[in-house]
Amino acid sequence: MSTHVDLSALNGKSVIVVSGASGLGLAIAKRFANSEVHVTILDIDVPGGSQIVNELRQQGLSAQFVRCDVTAHHSRTEAFEYAIRLSPTKSLDIVALMAGVMGEPGSLVDMVIRGQQENVSQPPKLRHPALNANLVGICNCAYLALWYMNLGSGADGQKSGTPASQEALFSKSLMLISSTVAYTDVGNFADYHTSKFGVRGLFRGLRHETPRLNIRTNCLAPYFMDTPLVHNGLEAFAAAGMEPGKGFEFVDVEKVVDVAGRFAVDEGLHGRAIMIVPEPEGVVDLDDDEDGLWGGKVFKGVQERMRARGLII
Numbered sequence: 001m002s003t004h005v006d007l008s009a010l011n012g013k014s015v016i017v018v019s020g021a022s023g024l025g026l027a028i029a030k031r032f033a034n035s036e037v038h039v040t041i042l043d044i045d046v047p048g049g050s051q052i053v054n055e056l057r058q059q060g061l062s063a064q065f066v067r068c069d070v071t072a073h074h075s076r077t078e079a080f081e082y083a084i085r086l087s088p089t090k091s092l093d094i095v096a097l098m099a100g101v102m103g104e105p106g107s108l109v110d111m112v113i114r115g116q117q118e119n120v121s122q123p124p125k126l127r128h129p130a131l132n133a134n135l136v137g138i139c140n141c142a143y144l145a146l147w148y149m150n151l152g153s154g155a156d157g158q159k160s161g162t163p164a165s166q167e168a169l170f171s172k173s174l175m176l177i178s179s180t181v182a183y184t185d186v187g188n189f190a191d192y193h194t195s196k197f198g199v200r201g202l203f204r205g206l207r208h209e210t211p212r213l214n215i216r217t218n219c220l221a222p223y224f225m226d227t228p229l230v231h232n233g234l235e236a237f238a239a240a241g242m243e244p245g246k247g248f249e250f251v252d253v254e255k256v257v258d259v260a261g262r263f264a265v266d267e268g269l270h271g272r273a274i275m276i277v278p279e280p281e282g283v284v285d286l287d288d289d290e291d292g293l294w295g296g297k298v299f300k301g302v303q304e305r306m307r308a309r310g311l312i313i
């Protein structure tokens, strides 16, 4: 495990990792649990989530699993409610919203052509599972995260019942996941691409508002990571002549986890979108703000250097 970020200040805090049963969410959950943070994994994958939590508990770490389908109102609301009720401190300090599915392949144009070739009488209903989970589900979970992190606090961040000096030591942390695809054009994956642009929009609005609740909001934008999400698409990449090392490279998931750790622990970090791409660029603040032309300047520089090395971005 990487030891770059000292998370000891989070000792005794409580985190919810939405979709922590696999991939990036799992790596984040493990890092927090190993830093003496109480971890609640919410995920639709009950066997996966339960197994991880059993393993963490066997190591003497504090963790629990609650089933959650981010696309279903009752499921996600009950999951947050249970998570807090069953946590040792009955409170919530950090929320990492990591849910993601690849969704429908193809562009809307592909869908029109495919539908018309099938001679259907009316346009079939679009499914867009990535929009449902990655954007609408995450937006609703962000709402719940703010609701439960703010419980016990007065409005506009005025705390009640806790000595001010104690509260002032820690501002709560909300982190979202977009992707490098939220900074570029992708023609043939409308469902996923739109969902990740949407998360970027959610982040850009929230960062102006969550300080009112003493909550910092930041966003991860990783390049390809070696997780089940991508593994399922490797055949399609191979058919297009691309494989790890040829056309794209994986970034180390632990580097992304380092950034998530910094989001949680660094009181000065708010409103930042951080891109994690292969070395030598590595971890890059996108300057996704007015001065940085909304990420454009930084992203273009990284894109040019990566393309020169034969990597898509």
Ligand SMILES: NC(=O)c1ccc[n+]([C@@H]2O[C@H](COP(=O)([O-])OP(=O)(O)OC[C@H]3O[C@@H](n4cnc5c(N)ncnc54)[C@H](O)[C@@H]3O)[C@@H](O)[C@H]2O)c1
Pocket: 018, 019, 020, 021, 022, 023, 024, 025, 042, 043, 044, 045, 068, 069, 070, 071, 098, 099, 100, 101, 133, 134, 137, 177, 178, 179, 180, 221, 222, 223, 224, 225, 226, 227, 228, 229, 230
């Ligand atoms: N892997 C990559 O290359 C990459 C790059 C950039 C961004 N991302 C994003 O990172 C996040 C994590 O993805 P990953 O690569 O670790 O994939 P993963 O498939 O390993 O993990 C995704 C998790 O989401 C859960 N999930 C799916 N639908 C859900 C639902 N309806 N309710 C609750 N949980 C649900 C799955 O059970 C799984 O545990 C996603 O948002 C993904 O879009 C991934």
